[in-house]
Amino acid sequence: MDFPTLLTIFTLACVVGYFVVWGVTPALHTPLMAVTNAISGIVIIAALALTATHGTSETLCNLVPCTAPGKVEGYHTASIWLGSVAVFLCALNIFGGFAITRRMLAMFKPKAK
Amino acid sequence: MFQSYLPFLALISALCFILALKGLAHPKTAQRGNTFAMVGMGLAIGTIFLSLGTSVANIIPLAVALVAGAVIGIPVAGRIALTALPQLVALFHSFVGLAATLIAVVTYLQEYPIGGLLPKTATELALGAAIGILTFTGSILAALKLQGTIGGKPLAFKGRHVVNLALGLIIVAASVHFVMTFSALSLTIVIIAAAILGFTLVAAIGGADMPVVVSMLNSYSGWAAAATGFMLEMPLLIITGALIGASGGILSYIMCKAMNRSFISVILGGFGNNESASAATPTNAEGKTPALAAAEDAAFLMQNASRVIIVPGYGMAVAQAQHAVKELYQTLSNQGVEVIFAIHPVAGRMPGHMNVLLAEADIPYDVVEEQDEVNPSFPTTDVTLIVGANDVVNPAAQTQPSSPLYGMPILEAHKSRFVYVIKRSFKPGYAGVENELFTMPNCALILGDAKDVIENLTRALKE
Structure with a gap:
């Protein structure tokens, strides 16, 4: 996808976010932070997409112009480790974030009639 | 064939997230909103x-990694004491920041050696890495401050604006160098400088400005995710x-507006320092001393009141008095007294902090009112009880143009017939300003720990 398209999507999303968030009742501002925090764990899909790929080998550099052929494999292995850490952090955020939001929201009860 | 529908599935996820936020418009629909968010994520x-x-x-x-996140995350979220909520939220922000930085580094490690890195990607990569790591260090420091591990006082050192500016310039310069050369060293410099900047930015902000910091870090974690989305061309991100x-x-x-301060001035930090404290004292120079009262006095008046408004502040959170407050609420309601809770937007250490504490104590949300709803009720209210709040009820914000608080929207507690303030000491609030309310003829202070005082009050009411 080209940059202008992505920028369009970004701008529209900002506008939607603006209107939806103003509709949130102030009483629920803490759960709002907790749930946005949980969904910010969405970067997990980036971490997964990058990490769940097979390693490339130096032979690739016979086909494409490599910048640093000697580093291809080593760098890739390192990237898998770091990517897994990122997945872990995001998972922590997602599961922890949704759980705490759920717990908080469960406490908000109307007056018993 | 179904591969072409994947962008559509991503759109459905995004819609789920939007519906989740929409659900938070009312406590009734909020839980459903959270479920939408979970479906979207799945x-x-x-x-x-x-x-x-x-x-x-x-x-x-x-x-x-996925399972470990669930196995650790869910029990922590389930067991953590709700008093530790602000720091937990700050801590969670830090994870996203670090993850965004790691993703930027991973992209570099995978693309650079095979010559796949483009200047455009490199720009977004540097941006994502910088915002991410800034969110990380800033959130860690904010969490430590909220936890009380390090003092909540602003750590404002001289020349910090120069340091921040220098760090900002280093980040920009190293980013430009990185985009031109793809050098690992310049990317490292970007990350280190942004990490320090996150630290120095949050270090200078403290105490009652914490709600702004927490919301700001919340916002940064979003921008970091968006930058990652631009880098990897993922519209859902x-x-x-x-x-x-x-x-x-x-x-x-909202937080800045509720404090009548500009975002910039909060970020630059240093409120409640000596200058504002000395500038504010003249109002009370005539040596008026606040009247003192016992819990029993307040109980007597409340018993005969038709309406009581309770104004909770950070002091209630510190004393963990919310359950005692609920007892008081119950007792008064049983005696036919109407009880309303009045909440100022910046009461506590994060947006909505007081609402969560009151909800935890099982106080129904329909007796909890926001500033604009409740302010017209004060003049017809018999007794207002202020539990550990200070600056947000200072009438100087309306009457004293020389006060640092002037122009800040306040809860007009002083307009009610009687005001009782539960306070631990005569110390002024976060802004370092004397509170005019305390010396007004219709106001009296009850000195003591919020929890003890409220328990005494409830006991006196029951007798």
């Missing part, structure tokens, strides 16, 4: 695996990041 993760199809690799480490960024931004705006 769908997004499922879609990624679908798109990888049979080419998926490293499935074991990834599954371990861009949409979600923008939603979160907007949410944190609006919360910061």
Whole structure:
């Protein structure tokens, strides 16, 4: 996808976010932070997409112009480790974030009639 | 064939997130909103695996990472004391920041050696890494401050603006160098400088300005996600990041407005320092001393009141008095007294902090009112009880143009017939300003720990 398209999507999303968030009742501002925090764990899909790929080998550099052929494999292995850490952090955020939001929201009860 | 539908599934995820925020418009629909968000997240993760199809690799480490996150995250969220909520939220922000930085580094490690890195990607990569790590260090420091591990006081050193500016310039210069050369060293410099900047930015802000910091970091974690989305051309990340960024931004705006301070002045830090404290004292120079009262006095008046308004502040959170407050609420309600809770937007250490504490104590949300709803009720209220709040009820904000608080929207507690303030000492509030309310003829202070005083009050009411 080209940059202008992505920028369009970004701008529209900002506008939607603006209107939806103003509709949130102030009483629920803490759960709002907790749930946005949980969904910010969405970067997990980036971490997964990058990490769940097979390693490339130096032979690739016979086909494409490599910048640093000697580093291809080593760098890739390192990237898998770091990517897994990122997945872990995001998972922590997602599961922890949704759980705490759920717990908080469960406490908000109307007056018993 | 179904591969072409993957972008559509991503859109459904995004819609789920929007519906989640929409649900928070009312406590009744909020839980459903959270469920929408979970469905959206599950769908997004499922879609990624679908798109990888049979080419998926490293499935074991990834599954371990995912499960470990669930196994650790869920119990922590379930067991943590709700008094520790602000720091937990700050801590969670830090994870996203670090993850965004790691993703930027991973992209570099994979693309650079095979010559796949483009200047455009490199720009977004540097931006994502910088915002991410800044969110990380800033949130860690904010969490430590909220936890009380390090003092909540602003750590304002001389020349910090120069240091911040220098760090900002280093980040820009190293980023430009990185985009031109793809040098690992300049990327490292970007990350280190941004990490220090996150630290120095939050270090100078403290105490009652914490709600702004927490919302600001919330916002940054969104922008970091959006930057990652631009880098990897993932529209779902861009949409979600923008939603979160907007949410944190609006919360910061609401908090700043409620304190009548500009965002810039909060970020630059240093409120409640000596100058504002000395500038404010003249109002009370005539040597008026506040009247003191006992819990029994307040109980007597409350018993005969038709309406009582309770104004909770950070002091209630510190004393963990919310359950005692609930007892008081119950007792008064049983005696036929109407009880309303009045909440100022910046009461506590994060947006909505007081609402969560009161909800935890099982106080129904329909007796809890926001500033604009409740202010017209004060003049017809018999007794207002202020529990550990100070600056947010200072009438100087309306009457004293020389006061640093002037112009800040306040809860007009002073307009009620009687005001009782539960306070631990005569110390002024966060802004370092004397509170005119305390010396007004209709006001009396009850000195003591909020929890003890309220328990005494309840006991006196029951007798």
